Amino acid sequence: MEEDNLPNQPTDNSNLENATPEITPPIRLSFFKKHLWKIILGVLALIIVSFITLYFWPFGNTTQNTKTTNNWSIDNINFQNDIIQNSTVTELPTNNTNQAIIANNIISYLDNLSYTDNNEEGINLVTYDINIDNTLRQNTFTNEAKYRDEAYNISEHEYLWNFASQIFASINEKNYIEKFIINTDGKEGNLASMYLNDNNEWELVIDPVDILKNGQMFDSQDFIYTLVHEFGHLLALNKTQVDYNNYDENTCNTHLLSEGCLYQNSYSYQYYLKFWDGKLFDEWYNNVDGGSEDAVQYFYDEYPNNFVTEYAATDPDEDIAESFANFVLREKPTFDTLIKDQKEDFFYTYTNLLNIRQKIRDNITKLDPNFFSKPLIIK
Numbered sequence: 001m002e003e004d005n006l007p008n009q010p011t012d013n014s015n016l017e018n019a020t021p022e023i024t025p026p027i028r029l030s031f032f033k034k035h036l037w038k039i040i041l042g043v044l045a046l047i048i049v050s051f052i053t054l055y056f057w058p059f060g061n062t063t064q065n066t067k068t069t070n071n072w073s074i075d076n077i078n079f080q081n082d083i084i085q086n087s088t089v090t091e092l093p094t095n096n097t098n099q100a101i102i103a104n105n106i107i108s109y110l111d112n113l114s115y116t117d118n119n120e121e122g123i124n125l126v127t128y129d130i131n132i133d134n135t136l137r138q139n140t141f142t143n144e145a146k147y148r149d150e151a152y153n154i155s156e157h158e159y160l161w162n163f164a165s166q167i168f169a170s171i172n173e174k175n176y177i178e179k180f181i182i183n184t185d186g187k188e189g190n191l192a193s194m195y196l197n198d199n200n201e202w203e204l205v206i207d208p209v210d211i212l213k214n215g216q217m218f219d220s221q222d223f224i225y226t227l228v229h230e231f232g233h234l235l236a237l238n239k240t241q242v243d244y245n246n247y248d249e250n251t252c253n254t255h256l257l258s259e260g261c262l263y264q265n266s267y268s269y270q271y272y273l274k275f276w277d278g279k280l281f282d283e284w285y286n287n288v289d290g291g292s293e294d295a296v297q298y299f300y301d302e303y304p305n306n307f308v309t310e311y312a313a314t315d316p317d318e319d320i321a322e323s324f325a326n327f328v329l330r331e332k333p334t335f336d337t338l339i340k341d342q343k344e345d346f347f348y349t350y351t352n353l354l355n356i357r358q359k360i361r362d363n364i365t366k367l368d369p370n371f372f373s374k375p376l377i378i379k
Contacts, residue, residue: 101368103159106215109150110208115186122185122207125151128161130178136161139179150182150208156215157182160206163217164192164227167363171356173231176238179203191223194230196259200244202234220368222379225325228360232324233317235356241266257317267350271320275343280306281316289315306339309378323347328357329376 117123125147128136136158141151150156161180168174178201183190191210195203211223235241237259244260246252252261254269262269276284280303288299300313307313312322323343332348333341347353364371 101163101217101220103156103212103215103217106156106159106212107153108156108208108212108215109147109153110184111213113146113150113184113209115184115189120185122183122189123147124205125182125184126157127182127203128157128180130180134165136180147184150184153182153208156208156212160208160211163223163367164204164206166367167224167227167360168231169359169363171359173235173238173356176202176234177204181205183207184209192226192230194233196237196244200239202238204230221371221374221377224364224368224371225329225376225378228328229321229325231360232321235324235353236266236268236271236317236320241268267353268316268320271323271343271346272316274346275306275319275339276316284313284315288313303339308340308343312340319343327353328360329372 115122123142123144124140125142127139129139131137138154142148157180160182165174177194179197181203183205184207187209189207189210190205191207193205195205197203211217211219217223237257240263242257242260242262243252246261247256248261249256254262254264254266255272256262257268262272272281284299288295296314297310300307300310303313307319307322308326309322312319320343323340324347327344327347330344333344336342336345347357361372
């Protein structure tokens, strides 16, 4: 408020008119002139750096991404390899080649033993009774010290029995098997057989030395084929097919076997009537029955289109078992112009045998999923 009461100050215009105008010191202008080119170059450099940075930045990112992608790809490849390795490891037991084929912690005591006995039927090392729950109960053992370890090799025996049993799971005829026998007649002898003993009990006989090497199954296809062949005997010769009490040629009105007299509607008798009765049987009886392997071979060579294998020419019983095995393990013949194909077709006329065929094939596939994708090689 006091400022308003101050007297007005006179203005000295004469001093303004006579005053020399103020000039900006020349040092500032000369500085800019002197350093102008540096400033321009600096600005240009900044622009160029900015341009380069902006231009090449995406490539820098791409390179980083590529490295990241490459690292991811390597991890992925390793991961895929892990999957393949794991599949290989787990595929062997299930095979999916399944645990049933891959044996764990089994010792093959017969690997280094030589069979020196003269008995062609081999030696029974241990006999098991088969319980109602399909487990084994030890019955008798061999007294020979040479085979003692194998006679008590229970884990191996259970493995072989479980494998065979699984192939025929859910098939009623399997229940006819009452005994399981571990037998050996040496390497490349009799792998397995189905036998009716004197008490009319069916026995499944197996020789481990023809199946296992170093505790592992070395030819599952051959083992499976042999088991199906032997099961063919059981189907054709069980008590619903044969009268075990009739051994008299005079009272047997069909066909007499060592097991007894075939029933009229039995598989074997119908098979015999269709494929063996007459000239073929007479020729076999006169030249082959009870003869040598050479006699069987000559007979087969004379009728190669009649038999699915040379072994089938051994006798009518082996013929029907071989034809049954091929019926189960092969596809239906496309043509039936040959008698050996007609023999396979014979089984297709029975609904119950078709059901058994399917069950066996399903069971085999569970044990070995690749079985039916491989050629069937019959030894």
